[in-house]
Amino acid sequence: xxxxxxxxxxxxxxxxxxxxxxxxxxxxxxxxxxxxxxxxxxxxxxxxxxxxxxxxxxxxxxxxxxxxxxxxxxxxxxxxxxxxxxxxxxxxxxxxxxxxxxxxxxxxxxxxxxxxxxxxxxxxxxxxxxxxxxxxxxxxxxxxxxxxxxxxxxxxxxxxxxxxxxxxxxxxxxxxxxxxxxxxxxxxxxxxxxxxxxxxxxxxxxxxxxxxxxxxxxxxxxxxxxxxxxxxxxxxxxxxxxxxxxxxxxxxxxxxxxxxxxxxxxxxxxxxxxxxxxxxxxxxxxxxxxxxxxxxxxxxxxxxxxxxxxxxxxxxx
Amino acid sequence: xxxxxxxxxxxxxxxxxxxxxxxxxxxxxxxxxxxxxxxxxxxxxxxxxxxxxxxxxxxxxxxxxxxxxxxxxxxxxxxxxxxxxxxxxxxxxxxxxxxxxxxxxxxxxxxxxxxxxxxxxxxxxxxxxxxxxxxxxxxxxxxxxxxxxxxxxxxxxxxxxxxxxxxxxxxxxxxxxxxxxxxxxxxxxxxxxxxxxxxxxxxxxxxxxxxxxxxxxxxxxxxxxxxxxxxxxxxxxxxxxxxxxxxxxxxxxxxxxxxxxxxxxxxxxxxxxxxxxxxxxxxxxxxxxxxxxxxxxxxxxxxxxxxxxxxxxxxx
Numbered sequence: 001x002x003x004x005x006x007x008x009x010x011x012x013x014x015x016x017x018x019x020x021x022x023x024x025x026x027x028x029x030x031x032x033x034x035x036x037x038x039x040x041x042x043x044x045x046x047x048x049x050x051x052x053x054x055x056x057x058x059x060x061x062x063x064x065x066x067x068x069x070x071x072x073x074x075x076x077x078x079x080x081x082x083x084x085x086x087x088x089x090x091x092x093x094x095x096x097x098x099x100x101x102x103x104x105x106x107x108x109x110x111x112x113x114x115x116x117x118x119x120x121x122x123x124x125x126x127x128x129x130x131x132x133x134x135x136x137x138x139x140x141x142x143x144x145x146x147x148x149x150x151x152x153x154x155x156x157x158x159x160x161x162x163x164x165x166x167x168x169x170x171x172x173x174x175x176x177x178x179x180x181x182x183x184x185x186x187x188x189x190x191x192x193x194x195x196x197x198x199x200x201x202x203x204x205x206x207x208x209x210x211x212x213x214x215x216x217x218x219x220x221x222x223x224x225x226x227x228x229x230x231x232x233x234x235x236x237x238x239x240x241x242x243x244x245x246x247x248x249x250x251x252x253x254x255x256x257x258x259x260x261x262x263x264x265x266x267x268x269x270x271x272x273x274x275x276x277x278x279x280x281x282x283x284x285x286x287x288x289x290x291x292x293x294x295x296x297x298x299x300x301x302x303x304x305x306x307x308x309x310x311x312x313x314x315x316x317x
Numbered sequence: 318x319x320x321x322x323x324x325x326x327x328x329x330x331x332x333x334x335x336x337x338x339x340x341x342x343x344x345x346x347x348x349x350x351x352x353x354x355x356x357x358x359x360x361x362x363x364x365x366x367x368x369x370x371x372x373x374x375x376x377x378x379x380x381x382x383x384x385x386x387x388x389x390x391x392x393x394x395x396x397x398x399x400x401x402x403x404x405x406x407x408x409x410x411x412x413x414x415x416x417x418x419x420x421x422x423x424x425x426x427x428x429x430x431x432x433x434x435x436x437x438x439x440x441x442x443x444x445x446x447x448x449x450x451x452x453x454x455x456x457x458x459x460x461x462x463x464x465x466x467x468x469x470x471x472x473x474x475x476x477x478x479x480x481x482x483x484x485x486x487x488x489x490x491x492x493x494x495x496x497x498x499x500x501x502x503x504x505x506x507x508x509x510x511x512x513x514x515x516x517x518x519x520x521x522x523x524x525x526x527x528x529x530x531x532x533x534x535x536x537x538x539x540x541x542x543x544x545x546x547x548x549x550x551x552x553x554x555x556x557x558x559x560x561x562x563x564x565x566x567x568x569x570x571x572x573x574x575x576x577x578x579x580x581x582x583x584x585x586x587x588x589x590x591x592x593x594x595x596x597x598x599x600x601x602x603x604x605x606x607x608x609x610x611x612x613x614x615x616x617x618x619x620x621x622x623x624x625x626x627x628x629x630x631x632x633x
Contacts, residue, residue: 009617012564012588012595086410090616091452104560107618132409133424169491170415239422245326270329297333298326299425 001056006073007114009107017079019115024055027067030218032122032184033209034073034115034175037096038087039080043193044128047205048074054206055219063220070218071122076115097170099178116178124153124216125179126209129188133301134195134293138254138286139204141229142188144171146180151231153185156215157208158226161288161306165234187212192254236312237288240303244277246270248296252303256287264303267296283307322391323432325425333397333425335433340377340388351535352387354437355528357446359414359494361398361405365511366446368521373528377538386537389440394433394494402514404450418497434497441535442472443505444528445495449608451513453620454573456607457520460507462486463552465499470550473506475534477527477545479574480607480625483552512611549605549625557602557624561586561615563595573609576627583622586615602626 002023009017035041035048052072058064075081079089087094093108100120101113119125129142140161143149154162171177179186189208192201204225211226213219242248247268252258258281265279279302289304296302306312318339325333342350355373357366370392377384393399395406395413405412406426419430437443449455458480459473466483473481490496498505508524511517523546530545532538561567569584571577577600586596598621600606608623615621 010564011616012566012590012614090614090619091450092404092410104558105618106560106620107616110618132411241422241424245328247328295328297328297425299428301424 001052001059006118007111009111009114014079017111019073019076019111019118021118022052022055022072022074024059024070024072025064025068025218027069029122030068030070030216031124031126031209031213032071032073032119034076034119034125034127036075036081037077037127037175038094038130039077039082039084040086040195041075041128041130042081042195043191043197043202044130045074045081046197047128047191047202048072050202050206051209054210058210058219058221065218065220068218070213071119073115073119076111096175097173099173099175100182112175116175120179120182120184122184124212125175125184125186126212127175127186127188128205129176129190130194131190131289133291135289135291135301136192136254137190137289139189139191139201139208141208142176142190142234143186144177144180146177148180148183148185150185153212153216154187155229155231156212157187157189157229158211158223159189159204159208159229160227162229162231163234164231232306232312236307238283238285238305238307239301240264240279240282240305242267242277242279242296242298242300242302245296245298245300246276248291248294248302250290250292252281252287252290254287254290258285258287258305260284264290270295279303281305322436323429325429333429335391335394335396335429337389337391337436338374340374340384340390342384342386343381346387350386351441351537352389352439353528353532353535353537354389354391354440354443355446356391356394356437356443356494358391358393358399359395359445360412360447360450360513361395361401361403361407362451362513363404363446363448364399364514364516365448365521367392368516368518369446369524369528372521372525376525376529380540383538383540385539386441386532386535388532388537389437391433391437404513414494415492417492417494418500430494433494434501437498438501438503440503441537442531443495443498443503444476444508444531445505446508446510446524448511448513448515449509452610452612453608454512454611455509456480456574456605457508457510457523458482458607459548460484460509462490462496462499465504468504469499469506472504472531472534474548474550475527475530475545476506476508476548477523477530477543478508478510478548479546481548481550482556483550485553551625555626557604557626559583559598559601559621559624561596561598561617561619561621564616565589565595566613567598567610567615567619567621568613569609571606571609573606576605577603577624579603584610598622600624
C-alpha cells in the first residue's frame with residue numbers, strides 16, 4: 001500500500017486541504033473508490049476505512065492480481081467534515097456539482113479538477129454516494145443512463161438491486177456522470193446511512209466492492225453474500241409524500257414488503273400527539289427508501305416504494 | 318392585492334408561504350392587459366431586489382393613473398432563506414435556482430418551484446433580480462443565455478443597465494427559474510447587480526427606471542420614463558476572469574466599475590500572519606472591471622474580478 005497526496009490546496013490559517021489516496025497493487029489503473037465528497041458523509045469514510053483494512057490484508061497475501069492497481073480515496077472534502085458542514089466551508093458549493101472541474105477556476109472547481117485528473121484513467125470508478133434527503137435506502141448500485149453504462153458489470157457487486165437513472169440537468173456535473181462520459185465504468189453505491197455509521201450496511205458495501213473486484217479478476221478473494229441483483233429503473237419507483245407536517249413516526253422500514261393501503265407512517269401533531277394523517281402505500285411492493293428525520297414538512301418525500309415485478313418497466317433480474 | 322401562491326406546512330406551528338402583490342389599474346380590467354412579473358429572493362442572501370420591489374410600488378402608487386396593465390411583485394421566493402440569511406433553502410441546503418421547473422408531485426422544494434412557475438407563466442415579461450453573492454460586487458447587468466438572445470436582448474436594452482452579458486449555454490443552468498420560464502415562452506431577464514447582504518440604492522433606482530421603460534414599451538405604464546442607458550453588450554469571449562493564485566486577505570487597489578490597463582495592480586493578497594504579500598494581482602487585459610471581490614478572505618481559486626475587455630476606454 002502506498003499513501004499518496006493526490007491534490008493539495010494551501011490555506012492561510014488552516015492546515016492544507018489534502019486529498020489522500022491509498023494505492024494497492026501496480027500497473028493498469030483498474031478500480032478507483034471514492035468515499036465522502038461532502039462533509040456529512042461519515043458512513044462513506046467509514047466504508048473506505050474498512051475497505052483499506054481489507055485490501056491491506058489482501059495485498060499482504062499477494063492476492064492482488066499482477067498488473068492491476070486499486071485506489072481508495074476516503075474523503076475529498078475534509079475541510080467541511082472537520083467543521084460539521086455538508087458543503088464547502090466558505091461559499092457552500094458542492095464539490096459533486098463541479099466535475100470535471102477547471103484548474104484555473106474557483107476553489108471547488110480546482111478541487112474537482114485536481115481529483116478528476118488523478119482518477120480519470122481508472123477503468124472502473126465506484127463512489128459511495130448519499131441522497132439529499134435524510135433517509136435510509138435498501139443498499140443498491142446506481143448507474144446513470146449515459147449510453148456508456150454496463151449493467152452486467154453492476155451485477156457483480158451482488159447487491160440486491162441495480163438501479164438505472166436517467167440523468168437530469170444537474171447530474172451532468174457529478175463525478176459519476178463525468179467518469180462515464182470520460183470512459184470510466186462508473187457506479188454509485190448507496191447504503192443505509194450517511195451522517196451516522198451503520199456497521200452492517202457498511203460491511204455489506206465493503207463486501208460488495210470486494211466481490212466486484214474478485215469477479216473482475218482484480219483481486220483473488222472469496223466472493224461472499226452475492227445476491228442475484230434485480231435491475232430496476234428509477235422511474236418505476238413510486239414516491240410517497242406526506243400531506244401534512246409534524247412529527248414523523250414510521251411503522252414500516254426499508255426492505256419490508258407492503259400491500260396497497262398498508263400504513264407506512266403516521267404524522268403526529270407536535271403539540272398534542274394526535275395523529276394528523278397516515279401515510280399509506282399506494283401499491284403492493286417493497287419499501288426502497290424511508291425518510292428518517294424526526295420532523296417532516298408537508299409534501300416531503302417520506303417513502304419510495306418499488307412496486308412488485310408486474311408493475312415495473314424492467315421485469316427481468 | 319397580496320395573494321399567497323403556495324403554502325406548505327412546516328413541522329411546528331408554521332406555514333411556508335410565498336406571496337405576491339398584484340397591482341392593477343384603477344379602471345376595471347378588460348382581460349387584455351399586459352402583465353409584468355418582478356421576482357427576487359430566490360437566494361436568501363441577495364437583497365438588492367428588496368428595495369426595487371418597494372421603490373417600483375412607491376412610484377406606481379404615486380401615479381396610479383398611469384398604470385394600464387398588471388404588475389405582479391414576488392419579493393421573496395425563498396422566504397426561509399431570507400429570514401435566516403441562508404443562500405439556499407434552509408434545512409435542505411438546496412440551491413432553489415437549481416430545482417426549476419419543479420414537479421407538482423415532487424419533494425416540498427420541487428412542489429414549491431412548480432407552483433411558482435405556474436403562477437408566473439404567461440407574463441409578458443418577467444424580471445428575476447439577483448445580487449451576486451456576499452463575495453462579489455456586480456455592475457448592474459442582464460445575463461442572457463445565447464439560446465434566447467434574439468428575443469431578450471431588445472427588452473434588456475430598455476432595462477437601463479450598464480451591461481448585457483450573453484453567455485454560453487450550460488446544461489446545469491437548465492434548472493434555473495429563468496431558463497424554465499423562457500422555455501415556456503415567458504420572456505425572462507436575469508438581472509445581477511450589487512452585492513449580497515447589502516442594498517445599493519443607486520443601483521435599485523437605476524433598475525426601477527429601466528423596469529418602467531419596459532412597462533411603457535409593453536403598454537403597462539403611461540407615465541414619464543427615462544431614456545435608458547446604452548448598455549455594453551458582449552459575449553463570453555470578451556470577459557476575462559481573475560482568480561486568486563494564493564490564499565490570504567484580498568485588498569483591492571482599484572474601484573469597482575473602473576477601467577484598468579493591462580498590467581495595472583488590481584489588488585494584493587496579503588498574509589497578516591507573516592506580513593508578506595502572497596500575490597500581486599494585475600489586470601490581464603485593458604478593460605472595465607464589472608465584477609470585483611468584496612469579501613476579503615480568499616482561497617486559491619477564489620474569483621477576484623471579471624474584466625470586460627475593451628480596446629480603449631472611449632470605445633467601451
